[in-house]
Amino acid sequence: MKGEEERERIPIKERPEWADVRPVPQDDGPNPVVPIAYTDEFSETMDYFRAVYLADERSPRALHLTKEAILLNSGNYTVWQFRRRILDALNADLHEELQFLDQITRENAKNYQIWHHRRWLAEKLGEHVANKELEFTKEIFCKDPKNYHAWSHRQWVLQALGGWEGELAYCSELIKDDIFNNSAWNQRYFVVSKSPLLGGLEVMRDPEVAYAIEAILTKPENESPWRYLRGLHKNDGNSLANDPRVASVCLDVLAGKTDYVHALNMILDLLCHRHQPSKELKDAVDAVSPDPNLPDAGLAENVCSILKLVDPIRANYWEWRKSTVPAQD
Amino acid sequence: MVEKHIKYIISIEKKKDDFASVVMEHLRLNGAYWGLTTLDVLGKLDAVDQDEVVSWIMQCQDQSGGFGGNIGHDPHLLYTLSAIQVLALFDKIDVLDIEKNEDGSFFGDIWGETDTRFSYIAICSLALLQRLDKINVEKAVEYIVNCKNLDGGFGCAPGAESHAGQIFCCVGALAILGSLDHVDKDLLGWWLCERQVKSGGLNGRPEKLPDVCYSWWVLSSLIMIDRVHWIDKKKLVDFILDCQDKEKGGISDRPDDAVDVFHTYFGVAGLSLLEYPGLKAIDPAYALPVDVVNKIFLTT
Numbered sequence: 001m002k003g004e005e006e007r008e009r010i011p012i013k014e015r016p017e018w019a020d021v022r023p024v025p026q027d028d029g030p031n032p033v034v035p036i037a038y039t040d041e042f043s044e045t046m047d048y049f050r051a052v053y054l055a056d057e058r059s060p061r062a063l064h065l066t067k068e069a070i071l072l073n074s075g076n077y078t079v080w081q082f083r084r085r086i087l088d089a090l091n092a093d094l095h096e097e098l099q100f101l102d103q104i105t106r107e108n109a110k111n112y113q114i115w116h117h118r119r120w121l122a123e124k125l126g127e128h129v130a131n132k133e134l135e136f137t138k139e140i141f142c143k144d145p146k147n148y149h150a151w152s153h154r155q156w157v158l159q160a161l162g163g164w165e166g167e168l169a170y171c172s173e174l175i176k177d178d179i180f181n182n183s184a185w186n187q188r189y190f191v192v193s194k195s196p197l198l199g200g201l202e203v204m205r206d207p208e209v210a211y212a213i214e215a216i217l218t219k220p221e222n223e224s225p226w227r228y229l230r231g232l233h234k235n236d237g238n239s240l241a242n243d244p245r246v247a248s249v250c251l252d253v254l255a256g257k258t259d260y261v262h263a264l265n266m267i268l269d270l271l272c273h274r275h276q277p278s279k280e281l282k283d284a285v286d287a288v289s290p291d292p293n294l295p296d297a298g299l300a301e302n303v304c305s306i307l308k309l310v311d312p313i314r315a316n317y318w319e320w321r322k323s324t325v326p327a328q329d
Numbered sequence: 330m331v332e333k334h335i336k337y338i339i340s341i342e343k344k345k346d347d348f349a350s351v352v353m354e355h356l357r358l359n360g361a362y363w364g365l366t367t368l369d370v371l372g373k374l375d376a377v378d379q380d381e382v383v384s385w386i387m388q389c390q391d392q393s394g395g396f397g398g399n400i401g402h403d404p405h406l407l408y409t410l411s412a413i414q415v416l417a418l419f420d421k422i423d424v425l426d427i428e429k430n431e432d433g434s435f436f437g438d439i440w441g442e443t444d445t446r447f448s449y450i451a452i453c454s455l456a457l458l459q460r461l462d463k464i465n466v467e468k469a470v471e472y473i474v475n476c477k478n479l480d481g482g483f484g485c486a487p488g489a490e491s492h493a494g495q496i497f498c499c500v501g502a503l504a505i506l507g508s509l510d511h512v513d514k515d516l517l518g519w520w521l522c523e524r525q526v527k528s529g530g531l532n533g534r535p536e537k538l539p540d541v542c543y544s545w546w547v548l549s550s551l552i553m554i555d556r557v558h559w560i561d562k563k564k565l566v567d568f569i570l571d572c573q574d575k576e577k578g579g580i581s582d583r584p585d586d587a588v589d590v591f592h593t594y595f596g597v598a599g600l601s602l603l604e605y606p607g608l609k610a611i612d613p614a615y616a617l618p619v620d621v622v623n624k625i626f627l628t629t
Binding site: 026027028029031032036076077078146148151152155156180181182183186187189190194222223224227230231234235312313314315316317320 | 357381384385388397398400402405479480485486488489490491492516518519522523525527529534535536537558559560561564
């Protein structure tokens with residue numbers, strides 16, 4: 001909990017500004033089902049909250065009380081909803097509210113209510129908070145670069161309020177920090193396809209394929225750049241098969257003789273889309289086959305057999321892939 | 330272990346001065362669903378007093394017809410589904426005044442909602458209440474399909490990263506609406522089976538840690554698209570069993586972590602989907618025991 005509680009708490013019933021209010025106890029009915037043993041502080045705060053909530057009192061003291069309730073349990077969506085009504089009624093300073101939100105988000109970065117409140121605020125404050133919101137999500141990513149709520153918020157900010165200028169560079173930065181960060185790769189795809197400043201996927205494809213290939217060569221076992229590569233070709237097998245760089249990177253990975261499961265999978269996809277394998281590629285596949293006595297089947301079937309051996313947890317999947325290899329002429 | 334898990338569930342909310350139970354207070358209805366469904370799958374729903382639970386749930390219902398997370402809380406979709414599901418477990422959906430629940434604008438809002446979780450919740454709730462005719466199914470499907478990514482997965486909104494939890498919501502909703510033809514089952518099946526890591530557990534996104542709750546989100550999705558044979562079932566069973574607290578009962582997110590009712594439910598539900606002996610079958614789309622679902626749809 002935050003700094004406010006470090007001061008000795010005065011019970012609400014002893015605060016003169018609350019003297020006129022009769023607290024409303026929780027009514028669990030005559031036979032409570034698994035009643036929760038609340039602390040006195042929690043009970044008292046919620047008893048007074050119920051009082052102002054039922055009276056629909058949208059006052060400064062009610063606003064303060066919702067803050068106390070939130071600090072005790074930031075997941076209480078009823079309290080958040082009522083707080084929004086009060087903020088509207090009082091025409092409160094929403095910049096101040098954003099500062100409060102910054103504080104509690106840092107401690108509760110995966111809380112749905114907090115992020116929902118943040119979106120509500122940002123929407124009201126408009127474009128001029130775009131940069132602040134982008135900076136804030138960056139701060140969250142410093143501690144948890146895959147926080148799904150923060151990414152969702154960031155994508156919303158970009159689309160609703162703008163601020164695309166530095167986004168591709170930011171993705172590069174995150175990927176440099178952790179090349180396995182799938183959220184960063186997803187964001188990269190988001191930027192490349194949706195940023196109004198970049199020209200769209202068709203324009204960006206070439207340099208981005210190069211970027212993906214470099215990442216693959218760095219860590220061939222990394223699922224993300226392989227998916228990104230597929231995404232750049234809109235997951236169209238023919239498009240992938242017609243891009244010589246794709247077969248080329250597979251070959252390079254195989255030559256390294258390690259971490260080649262994703263490369264083999266990609267080769268399989270290319271072969272299934274009528275890619276004509278070079279002799280080099282065939283030799284490279286043979287070179288990694290753990291079983292030298294493979295039956296004389298087609299290259300694609302051999303790749304499936306190898307995958308069954310080197311990625312046994314998905315053996316059934318690779319067996320199914322084998323059954324769908326198109327007939328070779 | 331079954332007896333220990335049951336003891337664990339019955340005891341959880343009785344802990345005093347427990348921070349976890351305080352912050353659970355607004356989602357007691359969800360907690361009730363997790364705990365009670367687990368008991369039913371373990372064949373021990375009679376361990377709780379049905380009348381007490383039903384009466385408490387009805388006190389969570391608001392004038393609008395929706396349910397709050399606990400008594401005195403605002404109605405919200407999240408808890409409304411749990412309420413309906415728990416009532417279904419006890420075969421007490423008839424206590425709901427169904428007409429009263431039909432507030433068109435309440436559900437109408439979700440199409441602007443930025444999260445596909447709510448699509449699933451609304452569709453599942455309405456299906457259990459047999460009132461799917463109240464919504465524009467085409468529009469519902471359209472929104473979900475807009476959240477489909479090139480990797481075959483789904484995110485919380487268009488453009489969002491594919492995430493197993495969101496995938497469950499989207500695939501579940503489409504399954505209930507009879508619209509699974511919008512899913513590329515081979516492509517998604519592959520993405521899903523890639524969630525299995527060396528330990529046998531499942532993660533929710535590439536390069537993240539395995540977590541028992543994904544035994545549900547990923548597994549039920551695979552079953553709904555008929556691709557569950559693409560993972561190594563035995564290794565997953567072993568992973569889930571490893572996440573049990575063998576002394577005190579309950580299941581945690583991964584081996585040796587603290588248990589909670591949420592992961593206990595998903596672990597047991599996952600084991601049921603994997604046909605672990607001694608467990609009731611559970612429906613992958615409705616997340617309720619199959620006999621409960623059958624009772625709703627095969628009677629009347």
